[in-house]
Amino acid sequence: MRGLFYIIALIIFILSAAYLFIFICNIKSIKWFKGPSKEGKFADSNGKKIYYRIKGKGGAVIVIINSIGSSQAEWWPIQNGIGQKCRVITMDRPGYGWSTSENDEVTASGFAEELDMVLKFEKIRKQIFIVANGTGVVFARYFCASHQSKVLGALFVNPLPLRYSAWKEAIESIDECPNMIEAAKKMQYKASKGIFRIMQPFKGYRLDLRYKRYIIEHYSKTENYDTMQNEISQLDKIFGEIESADKFPPIPLRILYPAGESLIRDWVRNGINEYSARQLGRKFQELSTDIMSLSPQSTFLEVEGSGEHIHLSKPDIIIKEIKTMISEQKKAKKT
Template structure:
């Protein structure tokens, strides 16, 4: 059923989910169960510092979606509905029956919204970390001529298709991955896993499919009309901090401001998902709040734990 890679209560396992091998991280063995869904193209090892702290008093579970890490991918479409089904199956396999605290970053946040709308009885609390919005298409309506040559679905689809056809060594030379400065103190073996994660062609096969489907997914999620009563904390990035960083790459402030103001609006709307909500924009953070400000992510998840 599973193969343990690390011993003790911090275990990375290969588990059969939906008849495919899935790489699962489990830390801690007491308290509430916290499930964290990582962003698109992101490893669960980015969350090392957060999961280490949370696991002191909780059970923390993360998994790599098919194509990510050592999780097996075939030719099925990768969309949020598939993630919902995989999470349901994983909960069964791990014999987790109590309502979970669900955390989702970026695309993982879109998956989390789909899950909680489809299975509200399975979720006791929710934290969205600079999450992709169900109103994602509104970003396409902005007039951003420079940014649209730099960072659009079309650009990323072309890049992912190209990368998915390369050999691992070729990808390594092309991407030349590095460890974010704020993760340089995590164990070397975890750093190496992060570097290896980014040079697997299967990662880009998965991303290609996720990007191809995410706007259709967002519309479908929005069509599920429900208002929850579970504790919800919505975390958004620091608009001004993000603009200043992007300007260092030569991007125009006017376009960045238009984009970031719309993003802030979409983040704020996510509070409507539950009657019991709190919205916080995190100082000194980019889209990767869990790396830039792990303290705030830990604080927010712990606040939900303490409310339940």
């Protein structure tokens, strides 16, 4: 009987400790988001308040568009590494972090207005370069097509395939392969239990220690996943907007792809069995190169040794690609 008593007491202690941990995590998250970080500032207009960070003075202007559900802080080391002779902007869309909106509707044209607002607040009238990652490429494609005179060139990192419906069908048809909404719900559950304060959200990647707290707090905030699911659910509509917009301009377009084996290992680490991950990898390889057709000046690079999150595993390569894009544009201007 005494042994049973100790077992019950231990279970009660563990459960109490777990609930206390979750309570403390929630308090920490509330305190963190109560006051905005001094790393960035706000642009606000028409019921929208966009939290963004800008680094550098003068020179070329680069706007970084992060993927759905991610934190702009993941890009701050790259933003810093580009140097002070350029102006580099990162931003959180409404519903993430400190960015807010009176309207929950997600549209590509709405994002374009938000970016225009940030540029206006910074009094930037010159042409810009666009860097976009993952699902963030859909917003970049619309902006480039609808603001052709404003964009000098673009760098797309691990972009979502042009044939999104075919990619979505492929995910649905493969066993034990969660779609993006299911993956977001799974992450939201982990965030609600404080898991990302113990285990970081990116398995197999190292976060920059300077901004690790910003990233952990972002992925620990459960409300961010509501926004994430809302954006994902609107992707079909956003692709419709892109189709209705003007054609993508014939600008220099550089595309960075993850290495096939590294991408598959990422998926396996995140819970997909290896057979399904390899099926998905073959389908991704088949569909992903279509984006090269956007511009006659498209080129690509498969980043050796990098999985899904190239900006975290190989930031130096992205910095180099951005600098090359700027320097080549300057050379073209002179000739």
